Amino acid sequence: MMAFPDWLHERLKEELPGQEAQLKMVPPSGRSNRFQPMNNPVMSGVLLLLFKKNGNWNTVFIKRTDYDGVHSGQISLPGGKKEEEDADLSVTALRESFEEVGVNPADVRILGKLTTVQIPVSGFVVEPYVGFIGYEPVFIPDPGEVKEVITADLGLFTDPGKKDVFTFVKGTFSVEAPYYNLHGEKLWGATAMMISEFEEIWREYCEKGTRK
Numbered sequence: 716m717m718a719f720p721d722w723l724h725e726r727l728k729e730e731l732p733g734q735e736a737q738l739k740m741v742p743p744s745g746r747s748n749r750f751q752p753m754n755n756p757v758m759s760g761v762l763l764l765l766f767k768k769n770g771n772w773n774t775v776f777i778k779r780t781d782y783d784g785v786h787s788g789q790i791s792l793p794g795g796k797k798e799e800e801d802a803d804l805s806v807t808a809l810r811e812s813f814e815e816v817g818v819n820p821a822d823v824r825i826l827g828k829l830t831t832v833q834i835p836v837s838g839f840v841v842e843p844y845v846g847f848i849g850y851e852p853v854f855i856p857d858p859g860e861v862k863e864v865i866t867a868d869l870g871l872f873t874d875p876g877k878k879d880v881f882t883f884v885k886g887t888f889s890v891e892a893p894y895y896n897l898h899g900e901k902l903w904g905a906t907a908m909m910i911s912e913f914e915e916i917w918r919e920y921c922e923k924g925t926r927k
Contacts, residue, residue: 719772720765720826720847722920727827727845732915734830740907742892753833756840760804761794761906762812763845763913764823766852771868775854777815778863778900790865790902792843792909793818804842816864817855823848829912834905843909867897872914873921 717725734750741749764775774792781788793812801807805828809820829843854864871877877896882889883903894903895910902910 719920720824722923723765723845723847723916724826726916726919727829731830732912736912736915737830737832737908740893740895740903740911742890744890749835750833751835753835753838753840755838756833757796757838758804758807758842759794759796759839760801760806760808760811760842760844761792761909762808762818762823763792763829763843763909764812764818764848764852765826765846765869766848766850768851768866768868771870773851773866773868775816775852776865776867776897776902776906777856777861778865780858780860780862788862789904789906790897790900791906794841796839805844808842808844809846815857815861816852818848818852822850829909832905832908839905841905841909845913865897865900869917871895871897872910873918 738746738749766773776790777793778790779788793815794808795811797804797807801810805825809823812818813820823846826845826847828845832841832843834841856864872895878893879896880891880893881901883892892903893907894901895907
């Protein structure tokens with residue numbers, strides 16, 4: 716069977732699960748206008764980094780520090796907004812991953828990208844890139860941006876026992892939101908949308924036989 720990174724590189728060239736998969740992790744109240752065009756969005760790139768840990772495929776998330784903003788303390792993939800010097804958003808994703816968790820961009824093979832995700836509440840449009848690194852990285856979190864680094868076996872995403880719904884409350888706003896239980900942390904919102912799409916692709920691979 717083709718090695719997972721090579722298989723994934725080819726799979727990401729094909730039609731993606733797309734918005735239908737993303738919507739599984741969107742609160743019902745927000746589904747009707749989730750994909751409406753945004754004016755003057757902030758373009759950004761994030762990295763879904765794949766690596767082997769204890770013989771299994773894993774990826775890495777960050778828990779953001781607490782700050783005065785809509786994404787304070789939330790779980791996300793490494794990444795951030797595009798800077799002028801970035802040639803494209805894959806460069807953005809790699810640069811930010813280096814700054815936030817110390818991943819060497821030269822060691823990462825970009826395999827492709829998932830479907831674009833819009834975040835209306837903060838005005839971001841995010842391109843999620845999928846990358847592969849041939850060893851288990853030693854993550855070095857930037858204390859100014861990263862409260863915690865969290866790794867996860869990809870099998871977590873396909874475990875129905877790791878999905879639930881919670882009530883998010885901020886001020887007078889509240890919403891019932893689906894989430895992945897990431898070692899006790901709630902992975903929800905735009906990042907959960909990206910993972911929901913990737914979950915569908917991972918399921919395809921697992922159904923084809925032995926994982927490599």
